[in-house]
Amino acid sequence: MAELEIRNLHVRTEEREILRGVDLTVRTGELHALLGPNGSGKSTLANTIMGHPGYEVTEGQILFDGAELRELAPHERARLGLFLAFQYPVAVPGVSVANFLRMAINAQRDEPIKVKDFGRQLDHAVKLLDVDRSFTSRHLNDGFSGGEKKRAEILQMAMLKPQIAVLDETDSGLDIDALRTVAEGVAKLHAEQGIGALIITHYQRILDYVKPQFVHILLDGRIVMRGGPELVARLEREGYDPIREEVGANA
Amino acid sequence: MPESTPELRKAGSAREATLNYALDGAGTPRMPLAHSRGLARELYDRLELPRWRRSGFWTTSLQDLDLDTLEIRTHGPDASAPAFLDDQRSAGVLVQRDASVVHVELDAELAERGVILCSLEDAAHEHTELFERYYLRRLPIDRHKLEAASAAFWTGGAFLYVPPGLQVPAPFQIVYEISQGGSAQYAHTLAIAGPGSDLRLREYGLAADSDGDSLHAGQFELYLEDGARCRLAQVVDWGAGSVHDVSTSIVEVARDAWCHWLPALLGGALVHHHDEIAIAGAGGDMAFRGLFFSERDEHLDVFAVDLHETGPSGGDVHWRGAASGESRASFEGLIKINQGAQQSHTYLQFHSMLLSASAELDAIPSVLVGADDVSASHGGTVGELDEDLIFYMQTRGLTRPQAVRVIVEGFFEPLIVQLDDPPLEQLIRERIGVKLAGAAEEIERYALAR
Ligand SMILES: Nc1ncnc2c1ncn2[C@@H]1O[C@H](COP(=O)(O)OP(=O)(O)O)[C@@H](O)[C@H]1O
Ligand SMILES: [Mg+2]
Numbered sequence: 166m167a168e169l170e171i172r173n174l175h176v177r178t179e180e181r182e183i184l185r186g187v188d189l190t191v192r193t194g195e196l197h198a199l200l201g202p203n204g205s206g207k208s209t210l211a212n213t214i215m216g217h218p219g220y221e222v223t224e225g226q227i228l229f230d231g232a233e234l235r236e237l238a239p240h241e242r243a244r245l246g247l248f249l250a251f252q253y254p255v256a257v258p259g260v261s262v263a264n265f266l267r268m269a270i271n272a273q274r275d276e277p278i279k280v281k282d283f284g285r286q287l288d289h290a291v292k293l294l295d296v297d298r299s300f301t302s303r304h305l306n307d308g309f310s311g312g313e314k315k316r317a318e319i320l321q322m323a324m325l326k327p328q329i330a331v332l333d334e335t336d337s338g339l340d341i342d343a344l345r346t347v348a349e350g351v352a353k354l355h356a357e358q359g360i361g362a363l364i365i366t367h368y369q370r371i372l373d374y375v376k377p378q379f380v381h382i383l384l385d386g387r388i389v390m391r392g393g394p395e396l397v398a399r400l401e402r403e404g405y406d407p408i409r410e411e412v413g414a415n416a
Numbered sequence: 417m418p419e420s421t422p423e424l425r426k427a428g429s430a431r432e433a434t435l436n437y438a439l440d441g442a443g444t445p446r447m448p449l450a451h452s453r454g455l456a457r458e459l460y461d462r463l464e465l466p467r468w469r470r471s472g473f474w475t476t477s478l479q480d481l482d483l484d485t486l487e488i489r490t491h492g493p494d495a496s497a498p499a500f501l502d503d504q505r506s507a508g509v510l511v512q513r514d515a516s517v518v519h520v521e522l523d524a525e526l527a528e529r530g531v532i533l534c535s536l537e538d539a540a541h542e543h544t545e546l547f548e549r550y551y552l553r554r555l556p557i558d559r560h561k562l563e564a565a566s567a568a569f570w571t572g573g574a575f576l577y578v579p580p581g582l583q584v585p586a587p588f589q590i591v592y593e594i595s596q597g598g599s600a601q602y603a604h605t606l607a608i609a610g611p612g613s614d615l616r617l618r619e620y621g622l623a624a625d626s627d628g629d630s631l632h633a634g635q636f637e638l639y640l641e642d643g644a645r646c647r648l649a650q651v652v653d654w655g656a657g658s659v660h661d662v663s664t665s666i667v668e669v670a671r672d673a674w675c676h677w678l679p680a681l682l683g684g685a686l687v688h689h690h691d692e693i694a695i696a697g698a699g700g701d702m703a704f705r706g707l708f709f710s711e712r713d714e715h716l717d718v719f720a721v722d723l724h725e726t727g728p729s730g731g732d733v734h735w736r737g738a739a740s741g742e743s744r745a746s747f748e749g750l751i752k753i754n755q756g757a758q759q760s761h762t763y764l765q766f767h768s769m770l771l772s773a774s775a776e777l778d779a780i781p782s783v784l785v786g787a788d789d790v791s792a793s794h795g796g797t798v799g800e801l802d803e804d805l806i807f808y809m810q811t812r813g814l815t816r817p818q819a820v821r822v823i824v825e826g827f828f829e830p831l832i833v834q835l836d837d838p839p840l841e842q843l844i845r846e847r848i849g850v851k852l853a854g855a856a857e858e859i860e861r862y863a864l865a866r
Contacts, residue, residue, distance in 0.1 A: 212807075215807075215810075215811045216810075217807055218803070218807070238810065238815075238816070239807060239810035239811050240810045240811075240812075240813050240814055240815050240816070242811075243810065243811050243812060243813040244813050248811070249811050251808065251811075254808065255802070255804050255805050255808050256805075257805065257808070257809065257822065257826065258826040258827070258829075259822075259825060259826025259827070259829035259830065260822055260825075260826055265812070265822075268814060268818070268822070269809075269812040269813050269814060272812070272813040272814050272815070272818065273813045321812060325812065325813070
């Protein structure tokens with residue numbers, strides 16, 4: 166059982182303040198959705214959780230099982246059991262998906278993983294993501310289509326088995342088939358491994374496949390509304406404008 | 417054909433002199449060893465220690481090197497080959513330690529089929545006809561004092577001859593070692609691939625880390641006769657001592673011959689390499705690869721020439737270099753297509769990666785074309801470490817140094833995999849890994865400063 170707790174988080178870049186007091190708690194086994202229009206600060210939150218050096222925390226806390234993450238490098242956060250599926254995964258030239266995964270898994274262990282165990286886990290993961298085994302011998306994200314990149318992100322998540330994962334717009338840029346595969350993959354990992362997930366999205370499509378228990382709406386760097394799945398339905402009907410009006414001066 | 421001898425050529429800039437020399441091409445006469453040594457000796461007395469200018473603000477100078485203090489060290493035979501070759505299959509091995517060839521071995525079956533691997537000294541006496549036909553056929557000796565010194569004073573040396581039509585899958589390995597500081601090594605390799613032969617050749621330049629200036633003045637010439645194929649790799653890592661390496665390597669590719677050549681320049685206090693591949697026969701083709709990694713306060717200066725004397729011919733030049741510490745590295749790449757070398761097609765690319773704020777890395781490509789039905793162009797990229805990529809890998813649990821290592825290895829990997837030679841690939845990867853480990857702290861500082 167792990168818990169990621171974000172308290173009154175303020176984050177700025179060199180230019181300006183982007184997050185202006187965010188509170189959010191995600192535990193293993195829970196599915197959260199974070200919705201917000203473009204530019205509201207979703208990726209900023211995701212990157213800050215993982216310790217991206219370009220974002221400065223000016224106030225507030227990020228706690229993992231009660232311990233402050235501020236002083237921890239990104240790889241240390243990963244080793245605690247945090248994972249980020251990137252909105253824009255970058256290419257790792259010259260390194261195959263399989264080799265990269267082996268490196269990443271070994272980075273979290275004292276002894277290198279046995280070839281057989283690794284192979285078995287990889288077989289399982291490629292089935293889950295409905296990709297060919299040959300996919301894993303391609304260079305990671307190098308020349309991948311949008312859908313392949315997102316599949317590769319979830320494949321990494323399946324192999325690294327985090328406690329809590331942040332999925333940053335894993336649904337955007339996908340056709341409906343890719344979306345279904347990726348979303349079902351996430352749902353299965355949730356069911357199999359009991360991970361907690363913060364699913365960041367800017368549409369609502371992914372939530373047809375993964376049912377969040379908690380829904381949060383981020384506007385201009387603040388969570389302005391919280392609820393259950395009914396909030397997703399409302400957003401779908403009305404868009405962000407009525408909510409923006411409703412919370413008015415706050416946002 | 418009028419006699420053209422090196423006396424007629426003036427020592428000028430590296431580029432001019434070479435091109436003049438290359439234009440003389442195959443017209444250069446046979447040159448008995450004693451004659452060429454005498455000539456080189458005169459040139460040595462007359463010529464200055466070299467100083468090269470690169471793009472106006474960059475110089476490589478050996479004018480502070482005191483040749484008279486350097487020892488010519490000789491050694492007796494050594495029964496065993498260097499340990500790093502132990503687990504490899506070789507067609508033959510020749511080792512020169514300082515001034516002496518200390519170890520020669522050649523597969524007995526190959527010897528029976530006419531392959532020759534011996535010291536160049538022995539070749540001059542025992543295979544005089546072959547020696548005189550090829551020795552200095554294309555190598556210049558008159559551009560600066562060290563080139564002349566090498567031609568005048570070389571001892572030991574390596575000679576390889578593969579007879580026509582013979583295919584040798586295992587590599588020939590030639591090793592030049594500098595055993596301690598304060599040494600001078602005048603080295604000369606002459607290799608000949610007979611028509612239709614196929615071989616792999618590796619040459620290593622290695623030194624023990626030790627104090628005191630040393631000199632490796634190397635000359636390398638490889639002639640691929642009609643239809644011959646060769647994979648050539650040169651691995652140079654002089655280590656942390658003060659080795660000055662001024663070398664010229666020339667590969668001649670005759671009609672329908674093919675060469676894949678990769679110099680890997682992995683260390684040396686001051687390294688100046690002139691590496692030139694010349695397509696001398698119609699249908700000649702080549703892939704000229706190269707990589708370097710400079711560190712600490714090393715100074716590396718590469719002049720790579722892709723020369724087409726006749727067409728149709730093909731070329732593909734692809735170099736990659738990284739610089740860390742306070743090192744300076746310069747890559748000058750020249751494509752030259754001679755008059756009448758129609759239907760020559762070549763491309764030169766150079767990619768660089770800067771790993772520290774105080775390192776300097778320059779690329780100077782140029783193209784000289786004397787024919788109209790040709791294609792010749794160049795391209796390249798200048799890179800720094802990609803922080804987004806590092807962050808991406810860190811979120812997967814890799815430490816920053818691990819992530820940097822992945823990036824730098826990935827940067828060189830496109831060239832390394834093309835070697836098609838797993839033990840050699842492994843050796844180069846390992847050496848790059850060691851360099852990165854050594855530079856880890858400064859790479860960290862560089863990242864934090866940005
Ligand atoms: N590294 C950065 N440097 C400068 N501005 C940034 C940076 N990251 C995000 N921003 C700005 O912060 C705002 C929120 O961006 P982001 O977190 O990417 O939003 P979202 O993911 O919700 O679309 C945008 O106005 C964006 O331009
Ligand atoms: Mg975003």
